[in-house]
Amino acid sequence: MTEPATSAPREDAGRGVQVRLDGLTRVFGSVKALDGLELTLAPGELVALLGPSGCGKTTALRILAGLDTATSGRVFVGGTDISGVAAHKRDMGMVFQAYSLFPHMTVRHNVEFGLKLRGIDGGKRRARAMQMLELVGLESQSDRYAHQLSGGQQQRVALARALAIEPSVLLLDEPLSALDAKVRAQLRDEIRRVQLEVGTTTLFVTHDQEEALALADRVGVMRAGRLEQIAPPEELYSKPRTEFVAEFVGLTNRLPAYVSGGAATVAGSRLPTLAGSVEEGRGTALVRPEQIHVRADTDGNAVVSASSFLGAISRLTVTTDDGAHLVSQIPRTSVQGVTAGDRVAVLIDPAPVLVIGA
Amino acid sequence: MAKPASRIGASLGLAPFLLYAAIFLIVPTVVVFVRAFIVDGAFSLEALASLKKASMIEITKNTLLLSLATAVVGALIGAVVAYVVSTANPNGLLRRFVTSASGVLAQFGGVTLAFAFIATVGREGVVSRWLDGAGIDITNSTWLFSLKGLMLVYTYFQVPLMVIVFLPALDGIRPQWREAADTLGASTWQYWRHVGVPLLFPAFLGALLLLFANAFAAYATAAALVNQGSPILALKIADALGNELLGNQTSVASAIALEMVLIVAVVMFAYSRLQQQTSRWLR
Amino acid sequence: MRASGATKRQQNQRLTRWVTLAGVGVLFAIPIYSMFEYSIRITPQNKQTWDAWKAITQNEQLSGAIRVSLELAVLTVTGMLLLLLPTMIWIRLKVPWAKRLVEFLCLLPLTIPAIVLVVGLDNVMSWVRYLTTPGPLALTFPYIVLVLPYCYRALDAGLAAIDVNTLSEAARSLGASWTTVILRIIVPNMRSAILSAAFLAVALVLGEFTLASLFFYDNMQVVIVLIGLVNSSISVAVSLAALAFAFVLLFAMSFVGTRPKRREARS
Structure with missing residues (x-):
């Protein structure tokens, strides 16, 4: 995209800056919302903070925005300590969960608002606002008011408004959680496209793992005010470092395992173990449904108890003869003709697994 | 959908309420309108013409001034009080205390407030005595029982009424708006100038109109305080009703009542329009 | 917090x-x-005395008027609920097109000052006195009109908080009659709204002066003014007691009534 035309171009415009949260702790009364959080975002990177409600992800984002103050710890943007800087001087674009558009201003005036505060004159302001609205595909709605827009459109305007000021950092606080599933997926992809286009360093907070995996360069899983693991989506999914991460991200089967010599024996298959696994002896292996294959076999050791059709893939629930329930999620074509009640053989892909204490 | 017969049957369920409203609300209003045009049993504009007498115009002016002044003062102070209460915990004791106290003073007021001020700044009032001790003598003054006194006492029920009426609008202000303005670079002053005040202005104006109508219609406080003359319209109506020696006085009372209803109706209409605007923004 | x-x-x-x-x-x-x-002071000797407070119960004119006001409050609340509640529920269930009309009528008293009602009500009140009672309790009828706007709002908020249609359809499908639906399903679910409406009505009736005074009935407020002409200490004492009573009433109501809107919680 062309360099946005506004006054005083910054040296970092369009390329993004590094953001570092250093030992952030936030105490509300007797509750520790953040407990020494450490997080660094590379210039232009999109990091998603993922976790259950109350894990501190929103608090982290609000402290970065300056809307909340850390009990201790510091915030660096582009190498400068901004911990003491007031929110309105931080130059950050933020998109809220919902209803954040000013209801008495048109869409265009909403987008222009930040520019107006910066004393940019009318003509330039308008051009920039229209350019931003074009970026989110809403240039035709510029004279409408928030109450005339759908929820998805409102969030696009909020995104355009946040980006109009060429923020050093873009902050997204569960921006999709109030939308319908379909609009959510669409807007999710759009946010990613726009973010790549402007190249702004972005922190995205969500409780929806699918959203985080689809969108982010790296996903940080939070629990009780700390980062449990931060990694690119594929790595987080295939190499969870803790039980919490494995359970929170994606579906997981829990199978009895026996570890010896750096490999685990699970349901007859030998699988390599991931770092952080039990070193030796009995444990529980956390196996992804994609790793579990079934094949129709009258001599098999399991019975299909339910099967559901999910489009290109099928999900089968099987019960082994020793009473364990497994979920398998595999391409539909590979289990054509297998229905509930059929006897099947179970095979496990030899991908690395995490084995936790039994 | 439903059969016509059952629809009529369903409507009959409203009959008791409608009948009641007709007898105790519509009939008296219509009677006032009609009587204003009838003097001694015949159609006449005489009663309405009496509204144009200099003394009546003076009373109308007084009433408008009293209502406007106390509405403006009450709205300004009340808005500030409502704002500081709105930033407190919505289920906290402070808010419950302030809203309950406001409810009592705004709606229970009347006679009670009149006596509160007799006890405070009346001839033997507590504050009058303090001031007397300080060398300022108001104990012999009758200002409390005149228009000035009414202004002071009315303000005491206008402020709490504003608190009650304005709080819901303030609750409609979403915290996201303040935070969005923050992240976009607005200082506190800029937030209020560009976002807070424009958003609240229709609600403020609406509340001010309600306060105006409230003061305009009030009778009890004035009746309890003022014992000489009738400086405001409500007192003049009572005066006319009590004066049965002069034949056409119910007509005069009706004519003044008609004037009051029309003024209040205009004000309340404007109020409801502003309310609609507010409900679109602040919900 | x-x-x-x-x-x-x-x-x-x-x-x-x-x-x-x-x-x-x-x-x-x-x-x-x-x-x-x-x-608590008596002029001009300037000595402290509780005589004014004792007079509240000892002065027969005053205690009689307080009793009248309390009776009026009870009757007005009863009448208001009997008139308003079935009508409002019925509108939601059966005749939604009438909502605007009823709302308009209920809020109309805000536009018609009480003093104006007095001017137009004399004939109606003659009939009320003739058909019911010549005594002060006849004021119940116009008082119900005076409290309409406030009670309507309270009850409307309560009805808005529950889904009357779904509740009644569910009950009807289980075989409940309309009376059962209203008395055993809807009313229990809006207890706090009914209580707020009742408290508001009580406070308004206890504070009412205009109608009583101009129809020449002695309720509490009228007698306060009358006594005030002779002994203002007693009037001031009663006024303070009444204010305190109304405050306690409304403060208690704030705990049972509909709560102020909560702001969204965040994680």
């Missing part, structure tokens, strides 16, 4: 709050305090 974790803005707001409320609070407390001091 977040005592130890308040942000700077919250701290600033708290400071402004207490400074403002202290200032305005003092202005409003002075007349209230003055009432108290005034009621």
Whole structure:
């Protein structure tokens, strides 16, 4: 995209800056919302903070925005300590969960608002606002008011408004959680496209793992005010470092395992173990449904108890003869003709697994 | 959908309420309108013409001034009080205390407030005595029982009424708006100038109109305080009703009542329009 | 709530709050305090006495008027609920097109000053006196009109908070009659709204002066003014007691009534 035309171009415009949260702790009364959080975002990177409600992800984002103050710890943007800087001087674009558009201003005036505060004159302001609205595909709605827009459109305007000021950092606080599933997926992809286009360093907070995996360069899983693991989506999914991460991200089967010599024996298959696994002896292996294959076999050791059709893939629930329930999620074509009640053989892909204490 | 017969049957369920409203609300209003045009049993504009007498115009002016002044003062102070209460915990004791106290003073007021001020700044009032001790003598003054006194006492029920009426609008202000303005670079002053005040202005104006109508219609406080003359319209109506020696006085009372209803109706209409605007923004 | 974790803005707001409320609070407390001091001293000897407070129960004219006001309050609340509640439920269930009409009528008394009602009500009141009672309790009928706007709002808020249609369809499908639906399903679910409406009506009736005075009935407020012409200490004492009573009533209501709208919680 062309360099946005506004006054005083910054040296970092369009390329993004590094953001570092250093030992952030936030105490509300007797509750520790953040407990020494450490997080660094590379210039232009999109990091998603993922976790259950109350894990501190929103608090982290609000402290970065300056809307909340850390009990201790510091915030660096582009190498400068901004911990003491007031929110309105931080130059950050933020998109809220919902209803954040000013209801008495048109869409265009909403987008222009930040520019107006910066004393940019009318003509330039308008051009920039229209350019931003074009970026989110809403240039035709510029004279409408928030109450005339759908929820998805409102969030696009909020995104355009946040980006109009060429923020050093873009902050997204569960921006999709109030939308319908379909609009959510669409807007999710759009946010990613726009973010790549402007190249702004972005922190995205969500409780929806699918959203985080689809969108982010790296996903940080939070629990009780700390980062449990931060990694690119594929790595987080295939190499969870803790039980919490494995359970929170994606579906997981829990199978009895026996570890010896750096490999685990699970349901007859030998699988390599991931770092952080039990070193030796009995444990529980956390196996992804994609790793579990079934094949129709009258001599098999399991019975299909339910099967559901999910489009290109099928999900089968099987019960082994020793009473364990497994979920398998595999391409539909590979289990054509297998229905509930059929006897099947179970095979496990030899991908690395995490084995936790039994 | 439903059969016509059952629809009529369903409507009959409203009959008791409608009948009641007709007898105790519509009939008296219509009677006032009609009587204003009838003097001694015949159609006449005489009663309405009496509204144009200099003394009546003076009373109308007084009433408008009293209502406007106390509405403006009450709205300004009340808005500030409502704002500081709105930033407190919505289920906290402070808010419950302030809203309950406001409810009592705004709606229970009347006679009670009149006596509160007799006890405070009346001839033997507590504050009058303090001031007397300080060398300022108001104990012999009758200002409390005149228009000035009414202004002071009315303000005491206008402020709490504003608190009650304005709080819901303030609750409609979403915290996201303040935070969005923050992240976009607005200082506190800029937030209020560009976002807070424009958003609240229709609600403020609406509340001010309600306060105006409230003061305009009030009778009890004035009746309890003022014992000489009738400086405001409500007192003049009572005066006319009590004066049965002069034949056409119910007509005069009706004519003044008609004037009051029309003024209040205009004000309340404007109020409801502003309310609609507010409900679109602040919900 | 977040005592130890308040942000700077919250701290600033708290400071402004207490400074403002202290200032305005003092202005409003002075007349209230003055009432108290005034009621316990006797002029001109300037000696303290509780005579004015004792008179509240000993003065027969006054205690009679207080009883009248309390009876009026009870009757008005009963009448208001009997008239308004079935109508409002019926509208939601059966005749939604009539909602605007009924709302308009209920809010109309805000536009028609009480003093104006007095001017137009004399014939109607003659009939009421002839058909029911010549005594002060006849005021119940116009009082129901006076409390309509406030009670309508309270009840409407209560009805809006429950899904009347779904509740009644569910009950009807289980075989309940309409009476059962209203009395056993809807009313119990809006108990707090009914209570608020009742409390508001009580407060309004106890404070009413205009109608009673101009129809020549002695209710509490009218007698307060009458006595005030002779002995203002007693009037001030009763006024203060009435204010305190109304405050307790509304304060209690704030705990059972519909709560102020909660702001969205965040994670």
